[in-house]
Amino acid sequence: MITLADFLDHFRRQRRWTLSVVGAIPSRHFDWAPAKGAFSCGDLVRHLMQAEIFWCRLLTAAAAGESLDPFGLEGAAEERMQSFRGRNLESSHNTDYGASAAECVERWSKIQQRTETELGALPDSALVDVVIDHPLTRLEAPLWEGLLVMIEHEAHHRGQLSAYLKMLEVEQPAAAIAT
Numbered sequence: 001m002i003t004l005a006d007f008l009d010h011f012r013r014q015r016r017w018t019l020s021v022v023g024a025i026p027s028r029h030f031d032w033a034p035a036k037g038a039f040s041c042g043d044l045v046r047h048l049m050q051a052e053i054f055w056c057r058l059l060t061a062a063a064a065g066e067s068l069d070p071f072g073l074e075g076a077a078e079e080r081m082q083s084f085r086g087r088n089l090e091s092s093h094n095t096d097y098g099a100s101a102a103e104c105v106e107r108w109s110k111i112q113q114r115t116e117t118e119l120g121a122l123p124d125s126a127l128v129d130v131v132i133d134h135p136l137t138r139l140e141a142p143l144w145e146g147l148l149v150m151i152e153h154e155a156h157h158r159g160q161l162s163a164y165l166k167m168l169e170v171e172q173p174a175a176a177i178a179t
Contacts, residue, residue, distance in 0.1 A: 032164070045101065
């Protein structure tokens with residue numbers, strides 16, 4: 001049986017990979033975006049930080065038998081996601097999370113520590129006994145699936161950031177997820 005400790009090991013490997021990509025962002029390109037209305041490199045990093053805070057809150061609230069909807073949006077999942085896009089992009093500009101890759105990484109380490117502490121405190125039975133309800137996507141699934149979606153979200157944006165770096169002709173870091 002998979003345990004929360006197993007998940008946290010996987011989470012740490014994925015995070016090391018993400019941080020290697022973040023560390024490859026040249027400071028002169030931190031605010032670069034491929035198009036108007038798109039995330040910049042820095043926005044992607046801050047978005048991932050904010051998303052981790054949200055996911056940790058969502059998962060721990062579900063484990064406590066509570067629902068969480070900080071967005072308060074109406075409609076079907078597609079309508080919620082569409083109406084959230086502007087707020088999502090705007091909130092990623094918040095430099096309280098860092099104005100450079102180094103600042104973001106420093107602040108993100110504290111977020112990650114809290115995530116690991118809070119998720120690590122959940123009982124392994126929560127993986128199958130707890131159901132999450134994502135307020136934007138309307139995903140209702142066992143906690144284990146929510147954990148995987150959290151990692152998939154990070155991997156998605158890590159790939160997006162990697163594509164940005166390729167456009168900027170920045171050498172890609174080697175994938176060091178096995179360590």
